[in-house]
Amino acid sequence: MYKRIALIENPPINTCVGCRTCESACSFWHERAFNPEKSRIRVTRTEYGISYPITCRQCFKAPCVDACPTRAIHRNAETGVVLVSEGLCIGCGLCVERCPFGAIVLHPDKKVAIKCDLCGGTPACVKFCPERVLRHIDVNVAAQGRRRSWVESKVGGGA
């Protein structure tokens, strides 16, 4: 199982509300300072008030890994987490260009690529998310939940 950060919503009660608590917590966990520009998760809000958190999906065929000219980005075979070796990164930003989600960015001070590393196994964003919609989960397991709620809503949830 490869766990990653997923968004599991239950509208209208639990949805991403754009509070950016995740950004704040993430930056402190990694940097010992509060700074959304150093967060590995970013909440995007549209002009119409729709919010959505974006972070690394730990892709199996990761465009950032392919893009990196110095092989600074690699995948941990055991956990599936895609990691950046800061010492190898030259800050060229190719990975930033190639990521289809905008989930990898350059650190404003260090000028190296930063991305979600799942906080070593207990992600700060998931811990803090007040709406409890951010989960650290294998997407196939999340799909089980989706299947169950769909069946319950369409077919009936029993007594």
Next chain:
Amino acid sequence: MALRYSGYVGKYLRVDLTSGKISEVHLEEQLTRLYLGGNGFGTKILWDEVPVGVDPFDPENRLIFSTGPLTGTVWPTAGRLEVIGKSPLTGIYGDANAGGHFAPELKFAGYDMIVFQGKSKKPVYLWVEDGRAELRDASHLWGKGTWEAERTIRKDHGDGGIKVAGIGQAGENRVRFAGIITSGRAAARTGLGAVMGSKNLKCVAARGTFDVGVAKDEFYDYAYEIHQQILANEYTPSTSRYGTLGLVNPMNEISRFPTKNFQRGDFPYANEISGEILEKKFLVRRVGCYACPISCGRTVAVRDGPYKGTYTEGVEYETINALGARTWNRDMASILKGDLLCDEYGIDSISTGGVIAFAMECFENGIISEGDTDGLKLEWGNPEIVLELIEKIAKREGIGNVLAEGVVRAAKKFGKGAEYYAMHIKGMEMSAQDPRSQQSYILAHITGTRGADHLKGFPCIDETGYVDAAVRRYGEQYLPEIVDGLSTKYKPMVVKDGEELGAVADSAIVCKFGTHFPPAYYWPELARGISLATGMQLGIAELKEIGERIYNLQRCFNVREGIGRRDDTQPRRILVESGTGRAKGHAAGPLQELMLDEYYELRRWDKKTGWPTRAKLEELGLKNVAEDMEKMGRLPARGKRRR
């Protein structure tokens, strides 16, 4: 010298709009120790720098945008902005507070605060980015609504992360209750948007990549604990689900829901404008401010009918009441449209609804007629009239030009006894708590330092009787009266405590959602959180003293402008007319003076004049203030202490 406390950036901006000069100032340690942040900073600067009797539209007035030591951290609700200035609506101390994401961005851009003075020759906006600030031409933004101005700035700079706080057409036109808006969230009250307009300042735009640091890493874990404490509070789920609109039905049931300009406290059609209806028919998505575990905001849309296409962020209990029950309007879609107009033009929806209801009652009683109203029939409950008047007020057209002055000035203009229908305290239109049904508000509205307002004392525990919260905060010995809305017993103590807690909350800065309602955390948690963030090691007593110091200085500012006990009063209607429902037979008249006596005594203010005493001011380290007050003849005579 660099500030030794964390949490703060340690720098703020002084902007002289007359000369265009911008200077960077180091935050003095003394200011942080004595006044903490936001509201405290603003109060101190206003006291020191705004001359007595100065017209709020004079360039000498200050306009202060301030953050606090918790702003931008992960402390729950640490996203609020505090704006302070002398109010053009009331002529006394004025402040307003807005959520959203602007205040953290200002700190990330490198500043704790901005102090504006003077007046620009042409429209400008202040651009703040990563430790640099400059005034830029705003002539292309002048005349634009707040949403439109924000979008234009983001587009001009090509950065969607820019946060903007500014005024709409109402502020430009100096509507006396114009507010300052950031992405549909409003620092609305006391007309500071008009002060901004008088300075030709359209908005402040901020963008930053700097850190906000804290003294102890433990702060992070403690903040998490308080997040959980708020989430676990019994009143949080309904606040999250329905926002402040969750109050509509409960407050209507206890007849605390001002209706028809306070003729009554219950609206027979409250069900049609409730939080449940909003969710069922209009909700698009819930929306939260920075680092908030409650997220009372929402995006709503009108999908059919005459107001189809209305798309607005949030509608609050206060707006629902002001543009709804207060004017006998039961059309929810029109209220949402009105909310959007108030945000876009940048006016306070509370005062707007208040002044419209006032005009409707004057019309009903023949004080004004169609000759005065540009031919409009100001009938109760007509949504088209409400919306038309909002437009006219914001643009200062016809009757709108009179109403844009607020109820006190409009009543003077109308004459013929119109002042009886002007529901205000110290010149500010009343917010949506009928004090006859929740008697702590008989006091809280009149001792609020910015005029009639719920957000100073913000007593909640006697609303519908929050017994658990009352016991947690004050102990069991005050039950049952302390939670009884129809009892005045112990309420002066509760109001005073709320005012000081509120002053600290507005300085830290955190939302009163958490400290006041839901009553999830209190002095001990605030003291520990602020200490861990700043490294100050503040005890509860010391923090309370900061709150008391701020509140006393605000009072002194008002006393210096001529305020005294005679101004601490409810409108005559509330004093002499009975409430309705559970408040039937309850007028505030017989109770108000007794509560005031007890309150002044607790505050050690002089009972005859309502002025703070030398003893109290000196105890709070405000000896210089006492000297100034004495020179002006506004210090109570010595030796007349109570026996």
